[in-house]
Amino acid sequence: MSLNVKEETDIDREISTIAKTKVSNESEIDPVVLPTAKRLKISPEISEATEVNLSEISSTASNSLAPSGGSDVTSTINDLDCEERGIRYRLRIENISKYVNAKTIKKFLAKNDCGKLQVKKSSNWDYCYVHLNSREQQLDVIGKLKDAKLKNKLIIVKADNTTEQERQDLVDARRKKLFPDPKEDQRSPEEMLADQITPLYRLTYSEQLKAKGDGIINALSRFLVKTKELYTDRSQPKRVTEELESNLPFEVHTIISSPILEGYRNKCEFTIGKNHEGEKTVGYLLGAFKNGFNVVMGPEKSLNTGEVSKKIAVAMQEYVRGSDLDVYDRATKQGNWRLVCVRSQTCGDVMVIVQFHPQGLTEERIKQEKVSLTEYFVNYTREAQIDLKSLLVQSYDGVSNGLFDKHPLECIFGVPYIHEEMMGCRFRISPHAFFQTNTLAAQVLYEKCGEYIKDLCHHDKPPPILIDMCCGTGTIGIALSKVLGNKIKEIIGIEICEEAVEDAKYNATLNEISNTQYILGPVEKNLYFLSNYNNREAGTVIAILDPPRAGVHKNVIKALRQCQAIDYLLYVSCDCNLATQNFIDLCKPLSRSHPGTPFKPVRAVGIDLFPHAKQVELLIEFHRDTDQN
Numbered sequence: 230m231s232l233n234v235k236e237e238t239d240i241d242r243e244i245s246t247i248a249k250t251k252v253s254n255e256s257e258i259d260p261v262v263l264p265t266a267k268r269l270k271i272s273p274e275i276s277e278a279t280e281v282n283l284s285e286i287s288s289t290a291s292n293s294l295a296p297s298g299g300s301d302v303t304s305t306i307n308d309l310d311c312e313e314r315g316i317r318y319r320l321r322i323e324n325i326s327k328y329v330n331a332k333t334i335k336k337f338l339a340k341n342d343c344g345k346l347q348v349k350k351s352s353n354w355d356y357c358y359v360h361l362n363s364r365e366q367q368l369d370v371i372g373k374l375k376d377a378k379l380k381n382k383l384i385i386v387k388a389d390n391t392t393e394q395e396r397q398d399l400v401d402a403r404r405k406k407l408f409p410d411p412k413e414d415q416r417s418p419e420e421m422l423a424d425q426i427t428p429l430y431r432l433t434y435s436e437q438l439k440a441k442g443d444g445i446i447n448a449l450s451r452f453l454v455k456t457k458e459l460y461t462d463r464s465q466p467k468r469v470t471e472e473l474e475s476n477l478p479f480e481v482h483t484i485i486s487s488p489i490l491e492g493y494r495n496k497c498e499f500t501i502g503k504n505h506e507g508e509k510t511v512g513y514l515l516g517a518f519k520n521g522f523n524v525v526m527g528p529e530k531s532l533n534t535g536e537v538s539k540k541i542a543v544a545m546q547e548y549v550r551g552s553d554l555d556v557y558d559r560a561t562k563q564g565n566w567r568l569v570c571v572r573s574q575t576c577g578d579v580m581v582i583v584q585f586h587p588q589g590l591t592e593e594r595i596k597q598e599k600v601s602l603t604e605y606f607v608n609y610t611r612e613a614q615i616d617l618k619s620l621l622v623q624s625y626d627g628v629s630n631g632l633f634d635k636h637p638l639e640c641i642f643g644v645p646y647i648h649e650e651m652m653g654c655r656f657r658i659s660p661h662a663f664f665q666t667n668t669l670a671a672q673v674l675y676e677k678c679g680e681y682i683k684d685l686c687h688h689d690k691p692p693p694i695l696i697d698m699c700c701g702t703g704t705i706g707i708a709l710s711k712v713l714g715n716k717i718k719e720i721i722g723i724e725i726c727e728e729a730v731e732d733a734k735y736n737a738t739l740n741e742i743s744n745t746q747y748i749l750g751p752v753e754k755n756l757y758f759l760s761n762y763n764n765r766e767a768g769t770v771i772a773i774l775d776p777p778r779a780g781v782h783k784n785v786i787k788a789l790r791q792c793q794a795i796d797y798l799l800y801v802s803c804d805c806n807l808a809t810q811n812f813i814d815l816c817k818p819l820s821r822s823h824p825g826t827p828f829k830p831v832r833a834v835g836i837d838l839f840p841h842a843k844q845v846e847l848l849i850e851f852h853r854d855t856d857q858n
């Protein structure tokens with residue numbers, strides 16, 4: 230019984246899916262790798278022989294899997310036994326650059342007379358798997374790859390054979406570890422929810438800060454090690470390689486705590502579903518729906534959810550419990566009530582967005598429901614002394630969870646925006662526009678950005694211009710303009726969300742800041758205005774990049790490097806593990822794919838915007854490495 234192609238592909242896909250999910254949930258964890266211990270153990274005494282050091286295999290003995298002095302595996306493998314176990318013959322090739330892709334490896338294998346082989350390689354692996362049809366082919370390829378070098382690196386080839394059962398066990402074990410069966414979980418539902426939303430809650434706050442600080446150091450060390458690898462084997466300036474030799478050759482300041490530890494989230498999205506007892510409930514979905522979780526728990530005990538948001542969730546729950554319409558069921562795709570999103574700002578403004586599925590509802594019924602929702606929330610918030618500025622609804626018939634920004638929102642009460650106040654400024658925020666979720670801690674972050682920028686302003690030079698990349702509603706630029714006054718000549722914001730750009734323009738006027746311009750569009754396509762910029766005469770250019778959690782596309786980094794007018798870059802990241810590739814791409818040596826003088830890191834500081842959760846904001850200052858020109 231051997232694995233057929235379809236079975237293999239499905240299992241592979243399953244493993245990659247788990248790996249991807251894991252990486253996106255906990256980015257510091259490596260993708261799934263079949264551990265050596267799980268590889269086929271032919272017999273205990275020869276299991277190590279499956280790891281083959283090619284340099285130790287003589288070409289005449291290329292049919293042997295054993296390293297010199299080891300047992301001859303070929304004579305001990307029982308073909309029948311292997312067949313029955315459904316063995317899949319693979320090679321694991323190590324010591325290859327993670328930048329080498331599967332296509333290059335296939336060409337390399339063909340060049341070494343190995344034929345046309347199937348290769349599995351992920352972009353962040355420094356190894357790959359090669360799939361073979363038989364043990365004979367495996368031995369043949371191993372012999373042919375003896376002493377072979379790929380991109381100047383001596384590759385290490387290891388036989389990596391697994392049975393179908395072993396692979397299935399591995400997939401099951403990984404799945405169980407990542408997503409424990411809800412029925413087998415010993416934790417109370419409250420603990421499960423806390424572990425999901427605020428996984429650090431068992432630590433004291435100083436322990437949390439220590440863990441986050443260590444995480445930052447680890448991420449930055451990884452970034453430097455990987456960057457250093459790219460500078461070896463190249464004739465780079467001695468200074469660069471020397472600088473990269475020392476561990477963290479730039480200042481990393483002590484992490485700054487959040488001024489508020491609980492109830493700090495100013496935006497919360499609640500699922501409308503059913504609790505353990507099958508009652509209509511508004512709160513957080515326990516676990517992930519795709520892993521069999523379909524239970525919603527109220528947010529009452531959540532540490533980071535704001536008090537107003539909790540009250541609105543309870544109010545919405547009462548409303549849906551009294552409604553003859555059912556909650557939307559993600560499994561059967563039936564029902565109407567889907568989610569409620571609450572934005573509740575420190576200045577008191579509140580926005581509520583209710584999302585429903587229109588299935589089975591007539592236009593007339595939807596109209597009635599809007600009237601009834603308005604009446605209910607206006608009365609409720611008046612009694613609860615909540616300043617409801619905006620009530621919106623979204624009719625959404627798709628399958629994704631969450632507010633869908635491509636579907637229109639209808640304002641059924643008040644105005645389609647709210648305001649927030651920070652650093653002596655007032656900001657208008659539209660429903661789809663981003664605003665930092667912890668306003669008080671965001672203020673600390675912006676003040677830090679201001680300090681860094683102030684240090685970059687030289688008295689003997691004209692004031693710099695500030696490019697606020699991914700500017701959202703213009704908060705950073707406008708707040709810094711207030712703080713730095715005429716130390717900054719001009720602020721140019723670039724943002725892809727149209728609503729946010731409109732807010733940014735409005736906010737500049739609202740705060741009486743006249744030296745701003747906003748560009749609607751992607752950063753990578755809108756830096757051309759700097760192409761003829763003369764830094765000497767016109768002053769330095771400081772860019773601040775505050776991208777979404779996963780960082781930016783490599784084209785943004787390419788455009789940034791290519792735009793030589795930019796002297797300094799402040800990168801604000803809320804997940805430094807996910808942004809590591811951006812940091813590497815900013816600093817890697819000049820090449821055709823990475824044109825422009827590289828940047829180098831100069832200093833960094835973490836600011837905790839998310840107490841009890843794993844994320845932490847990191848501000849890194851990069852300078853254009855002019856010594857490399």
Ligand SMILES: C[S@@+](CC[C@H](N)C(=O)[O-])C[C@H]1O[C@@H](n2cnc3c(N)ncnc32)[C@H](O)[C@@H]1O
Binds near residue numbers: 705752781
């Ligand atoms: C984390 S938010 C930061 C917003 C703003 N700096 C703030 O602090 O309020 C990231 C923003 O980047 C925008 N964005 C994402 N990719 C972009 C791109 N390629 N070009 C311009 N803006 C982008 C998103 O629309 C979002 O508003």
